[in-house]
């Protein structure tokens with residue numbers, strides 16, 4: 001059994017350029033219904049010193065991390081225990097840094113790859129040369145408040161789609177790039193991680209979910225997708241479905257979970273569309289609502305390497321993509 005728990009994976013405190021303490025951040029996260037946050041201050045981990053007491057006092061888990069903030073791009077590093085020196089990373093040597101993070105069992109993700117760079121935000125635009133995309137664990141495809149309507153995020157989303165089409169099984173997250181804990185009027189987006197029951201430690205379970213691609217993103221109700229294949233086996237987000245021609249076609253099951261952070265977002269009652277997207281483009285667009293939150297789609301899997309679900313509807317006065325799942329992958333076997 002997997003529970004989909006809400007996290008914010010990109011946060012700053014006054015240990016870098018944030019305007020909040022770790023305790024203020026965690027308490028604001030609790031008010032937003034989050035189970036955990038990743039602390040990703042710029043080039044420092046000193047904000048984590050009172051982590052244990054903040055976790056104990058708020059019940060909000062804190063994933064240790066750091067945002068490499070360089071002239072050539074910002075990279076989020078999560079789950080590290082020791083500081084990784086980023087200062088020797090030239091535009092062609094990002095892999096040295098990635099390797100050092102992976103050695104500690106951590107994960108790396110490209111932050112806001114298309115945010116306007118200098119002079120607005122030094123190094124915010126991603127310019128590092130990635131020679132092996134298999135080494136990049138995730139891309140922050142939605143950045144900031146009301147992320148679905150921002151043009152730089154649309155470019156990042158397309159970049160993720162291109163990488164999936166090239167065969168890379170890379171995860172996508174959102175990140176508020178949270179600096180100030182004051183309440184905001186614009187919608188926030190949340191990264192839901194698939195936490196398996198019986199876990200020992202929530203930080204490891206969260207990192208494990210991100211590593212598997214068990215990830216869904218939403219500003220409102222949560223879009224969900226799973227695949228039922230021959231023999232009753234069910235694949236969840238990030239899994240690989242092995243299938244062959246002689247078996248029954250895999251069935252994609254989609255759903256909207258209206259109980260996810262219920263009461264913390266507003267959505268007018270409406271018919272919404274769940275679009276099933278793949279390496280072959282759009283496969284189907286299914287209508288769902290709070291009365292009918294489930295649907296199924298029988299997949300002709302020939303030539304399909306990945307599928308994800310995207311939830312569209314009217315949100316904050318705009319017709320927009322409210323949320324999306326990460327991909328489920330398909331492999332034809334003999």
Ligand SMILES: [Zn+2]
Pocket residue numbers: 067074111112124
């Ligand atoms: Zn940044």
Ligand SMILES: [Zn+2]
Pocket residue numbers: 010011012040067177
């Ligand atoms: Zn940041």
